Amino acid sequence: MKFKGLLLKESLQDLEVLKLIKIIKQEKWDIPKERLANFQPKIWTAITFEGDIKDIKKISKKLSEAIKSKWYLNIGTPDKEIVIFHNKIFEHKKENKKEKEKVKKYGKSIGIPECQMDY
Secondary structure, X not given: OEEEEEEEHHHEOOHHHHHHOEXXXXXXXXXXXXXXXXXXXXXXXXXXXXXXXXXXXXXXHHHHHHEOOOOOEEEEOOOEEEEEEOOEEEEEEOOOHHHHHHHHHHHHHOOOOHHHOOO
């Protein structure tokens, strides 16, 4: 079974972590100024990736170490959502709205704009 995720290349402080994942799509996004935090570039490189579910814990940990503070990325399995911040990982069932709100609250507390917490 596979997992699928989305990350922004600009969010990574260590690009070596990209060697651990299978990139299935890469595209440039031009972000409207009103959706940007003052530390974020206007153009983002969105990377859709996948991996084997048996490796999800190891890859999540490595991604958590590689991502910059004030950014996040997410990974999905058929029933779970994993949201990864710098040195912090949240995992919950997809339909669990209470846990989803907890993750959004944490993201906002570390400086991620609310409009970006739309995983």
